[in-house]
Amino acid sequence: xxxIAYFKDQFEDIAEPDSxxxxxxxxxxxxxxxxxxxxxxxxxxxYTNISSLFDKNYQFSKDNFQDKLSPSxxxxxxxxxxxxxxALYFINGRFAAGLSKINATENxxxxxxxxxxxxxxxQKIIAEHLGSSSKYLKDGLHALNTAFIQDxxxxxxxxxxxxxxxxxxxxxxxxxTENVLSQPRSLVYLAENTNLQLIETYTTLGSMESFSxxxxxxxxxxxxxxxxxxxxxxxxxxAQVSSTQIHQLGKSYVQTLTIALNGxxxxxxxxxxxxxxxxxTHLYGLSLLKGNSHVDHHTLVxxxxxxxxxxxxxxxxxxxxxxxxxxxRIIVQRDAQKTNAYQSSKNIILSDRATINAKPQLxxxxxxxxCSHGCTVGQLDEEAMFYLRARGIPLKEAxxxxxxxxxxxxxxxxxxxxxxxxIEQLILAHLAST
Amino acid sequence: xxxxxxxxxxxIDGKEILKGINLDxxxxxxxxxxxxxxxxxSTLASVLAGREEYEVTEGTxxxxxxxxxxxxxxxxxRAGLFLxxxxxxxxxxxxTTNFIKAAVNEKRKYQGKEPLDALAFLKIMKExxxxxxxxxxxxxxxxxxxxxxxxxxxxxxxQMAMLEPKLAILDETDSGLDIDALRIVANGINQLRNQNxxxxxxxxxxxxxxxxxxxFVHVLYNGRIVKSGSxxxxxxxxxxxxxxxxEETDL
Numbered sequence: 001x002x003x004i005a006y007f008k009d010q011f012e013d014i015a016e017p018d019s020x021x022x023x024x025x026x027x028x029x030x031x032x033x034x035x036x037x038x039x040x041x042x043x044x045x046x047y048t049n050i051s052s053l054f055d056k057n058y059q060f061s062k063d064n065f066q067d068k069l070s071p072s073x074x075x076x077x078x079x080x081x082x083x084x085x086x087a088l089y090f091i092n093g094r095f096a097a098g099l100s101k102i103n104a105t106e107n108x109x110x111x112x113x114x115x116x117x118x119x120x121x122x123q124k125i126i127a128e129h130l131g132s133s134s135k136y137l138k139d140g141l142h143a144l145n146t147a148f149i150q151d152x153x154x155x156x157x158x159x160x161x162x163x164x165x166x167x168x169x170x171x172x173x174x175x176x177t178e179n180v181l182s183q184p185r186s187l188v189y190l191a192e193n194t195n196l197q198l199i200e201t202y203t204t205l206g207s208m209e210s211f212s213x214x215x216x217x218x219x220x221x222x223x224x225x226x227x228x229x230x231x232x233x234x235x236x237x238x239a240q241v242s243s244t245q246i247h248q249l250g251k252s253y254v255q256t257l258t259i260a261l262n263g264x265x266x267x268x269x270x271x272x273x274x275x276x277x278x279x280x281t282h283l284y285g286l287s288l289l290k291g292n293s294h295v296d297h298h299t300l301v302x303x304x305x306x307x308x309x310x311x312x313x314x315x316x317x318x319x320x321x322x323x324x325x326x327x328x329r330i331i332v333q334r335d336a337q338k339t340n341a342y343q344s345s346k347n348i349i350l351s352d353r354a355t356i357n358a359k360p361q362l363x364x365x366x367x368x369x370x371c372s373h374g375c376t377v378g379q380l381d382e383e384a385m386f387y388l389r390a391r392g393i394p395l396k397e398a399x400x401x402x403x404x405x406x407x408x409x410x411x412x413x414x415x416x417x418x419x420x421x422x423i424e425q426l427i428l429a430h431l432a433s434t
Numbered sequence: 435x436x437x438x439x440x441x442x443x444x445x446i447d448g449k450e451i452l453k454g455i456n457l458d459x460x461x462x463x464x465x466x467x468x469x470x471x472x473x474x475x476s477t478l479a480s481v482l483a484g485r486e487e488y489e490v491t492e493g494t495x496x497x498x499x500x501x502x503x504x505x506x507x508x509x510x511x512r513a514g515l516f517l518x519x520x521x522x523x524x525x526x527x528x529x530t531t532n533f534i535k536a537a538v539n540e541k542r543k544y545q546g547k548e549p550l551d552a553l554a555f556l557k558i559m560k561e562x563x564x565x566x567x568x569x570x571x572x573x574x575x576x577x578x579x580x581x582x583x584x585x586x587x588x589x590x591x592x593q594m595a596m597l598e599p600k601l602a603i604l605d606e607t608d609s610g611l612d613i614d615a616l617r618i619v620a621n622g623i624n625q626l627r628n629q630n631x632x633x634x635x636x637x638x639x640x641x642x643x644x645x646x647x648x649x650f651v652h653v654l655y656n657g658r659i660v661k662s663g664s665x666x667x668x669x670x671x672x673x674x675x676x677x678x679x680x681e682e683t684d685l
Contacts, residue, residue: 387523387577390483391537391593392511392544401536405527405576 003054004036010060011147020118021149024131028146035140042139047325047357048267048296050141053239056209058181060148061092061174066099069172074099077170077203079231080425081418087168093182093212094151108161114152114187122154122189125219130187133217133245136271136300141241145183145215152185157194157224166197166416171214173238176206184214190224192250197227197416202263204238212240222250222276227415230268233261233426236291243269248279257413259423260287260295261430271300274308274336285314286410288403288430289322289354296325303336312343315410317403318354329361330371337366343373348380348406350399400431435496436461436632437482437601442493444481451477453657454493459601462629466643467636468668469654470676475636476520478654479605483517484510498600511537512544514600518590518607525577530589531559533577534596541597562595566622584615591622602626603634608642620645640672653679 011029019025037051038044074089088111089099097113110122118126131146157163173180190196204210220226232240240263246254260266272281287295301310316324326345347356358375380402388398407427414420437459444452451474459465469475481488482495484507495502502510525533538558539549550558563570566588578586587607594602604623608616623646627633635648643651643665651667652659655676660683661667671679 381523381525384523384525386483386485386507387519387525388533389507390511390517390519391533391597392508392540393533393536394508394540395506397536397540398508401528401533402525405525408527 003057006057007032007144014060014148014150020115020123021126021130025147025149028131028134028143031134031143032140032147035138035143038139038141044139044298047323047327048265048294050241050265050267053211053265056179056211058179058209058211061094061180061182066091066096068174069099074170077172077201079168079199079201079419080422081416082168085165085168086163087170088153090153090169090171090182090184092172092174092180093184095153095184095186103165104163107158109163109167110154110156110158112154112156114149114154114185117154122156125156125189126154126187129189129217129219129247132247133215133243133271136245136273136302137243137269141213142215142243145185145213148183149185152187155186155188157190157196159191160193161191162193162195163197166199166419169198169200171200171202171212173204173210173212174206175204175208175210175237177208179209180211182210182212184212184216186216188216188218190218190220190226190252192221193223195225197229199229199231199419201231202234202238202240204235207237210238212238212242214240214242216244218244218246220246220248220250220252220254222252224250224252226252226254228254228256229414229416229419230256230258231261231423232259232263232266232295234263236262236264236293238263239265241267241269243271245271245273247273247275248281249275251276251278253280255282255284255413257284257410258286258297260289260293261426263293263295266293266295267298268296269298271302272310273302273304274310275304277305277307279305279308281308281310282413283310283312283314284410284413285326286407287316287318287324288407288427289317289324290319292321294323297327299328300331301329301341302331302333303339303341304333305335306337306339308336309340310342313410314345315407316345316347316356317350317406318347318356319350321351321353323355323357325357325359326375327359327361328373330363330373332364332366332369332371334365337368339366339369339371341369341371345375347375347377348403349377350380400428403431404428435459436498438496440494442481442495443491444477445489445491446477446487450491451488451657452481455657455659457652457659459632459634461600461632463650464627464633464635464646464648465650465652466648466668467634467652467654467659468638468640468671470680471638473654474657475638475654476605479517479603479636482603483507483515508540511597512541516594516597516599516602518587518594518602518604520606520609522578522586522590524579524581526579528577530573530575530577534559534573534593537593538596559596562592565595565625566592567618568592583610584612584619587611587615587619588622591619591626595622595626599631601632601634603636605636606638607635608637608639616642617645640668643668655679655683
């Protein structure tokens, strides 16, 4: 495990002693040293082998390649409907502030490098919330990200600001000369009465290996609204652990949608911490896996206060030798009476060698709650296949129609129409290619 | 000859269901196949449409000079064979309109024609909708999802109208229909009757034949056609029940 020694070396090199967040990074580095990288021996990492990936000698990128990307390079990453929107770029895990495209005033949307924000008027918010996810994500990878916080981003919506245009966060890994380890870090804060639509994408350039170890922390105050879309459609050389923790501090509304189409090994940790009475949360996921892809969705919904509502629907399709994992945990704390928490995972396996692991977990400490969970793993409905083919639709096309039909109720949840169209087109092409 | 079935034997799970069926159908003819439950009526429809769980062990089927049994399910459909399902399948997430458009254009492709554009398709659809009194709102929903029994059967006949098959096999299209729905469905079928098209009606009951007059009636029993005749045979069955056939045959 040569990489571990490398990290220790780098920590001394990279760490800035006068950094405003030195304490956090120092503690995290100690934690990383204690824990190391997660192995499949840990229950939470049973299905996803991350530590072996680190044999690949990933390097932190010394360059952030900011100058090497032309506007047209960036435009090529645009999703349909993005032209007018706000866009931020992470290159090799480092926030490239100079590339940001923001069509709003500072009164409406604040975007700052994390280090800078930690010194200024947002110091208190950052002290309070940066790193709060380490309470839930107690593993070496999470600590590794925190230990190396360098160029993160701080996104802040001031009170009462309803951001009409969506905000895109593009992660670009430049892996053309060496194996790259990127560690994007962000803190998003939605003050009272705000509205944000956030979209994250991931792109690896070059054919070397890339590993993205991302941590995002999101805080919502009273009456904030968040729609959060994550689109994972990267190359087979791109591995990713993406951890998002969302704290609903005030009574607020969250909808998340995670779509995994292509990639190497992907692990998503999505934690919803429902800290206020009456919080509402909807979690959707869709994986369309083929080749040797591996996608592991881990969700946690921690109900701490009464009258919260959460609904999870994750759908997966696995072909070839792909592996899908859904592990969903719902905790209902003693105080969280009248909780409504639902969870469902539905999966289709298209090949004998594909695997789906589904693992729902309920921990209920309150006595007056409504909770349910269910998992199904099956094959394409043969009767439906026959029906379509009996109308002259060829086998491949019939399969594609049924799979798109299976995915439809997830895609219907995408409120941004151009984004939905864009993703539908991606899925159509994805199903058509072999 | 449009369809020529010669000595067809077919198994499912190793059990022989069809034990030597012979049947010739010419363009423009309407044939009714009747028979008690378990006689093999639906199996015959399934074998013709290409349902894969059935194994044909003996015999030949020629459809428009092609060996039907060599064709894939979709090629049979594109060559002009249509099966109206006894139990139309519900397919969530797939809009009926998109599905029918895909089917129509697949058939056109097979015939070497350009696909229909949205406008042309819509125009044809409107025409055919009137035929079976089917509503636009139904067609924008997912295929058969939450449709009533009558709506499902009307949707089948609507698809038949859109696809304009050479041979339509209607498997128990009358089952589960109340009298009004039956009248609408039968009326649609009658309008689709013409000299270039053959229809094979599969039914347990005579009542469908009150609305659709067949040219020939065949009685299927225990995997064989045991009696053929005119419309009068159906009336005789209605009067005497299947027993008179089965007793005759079993002797």
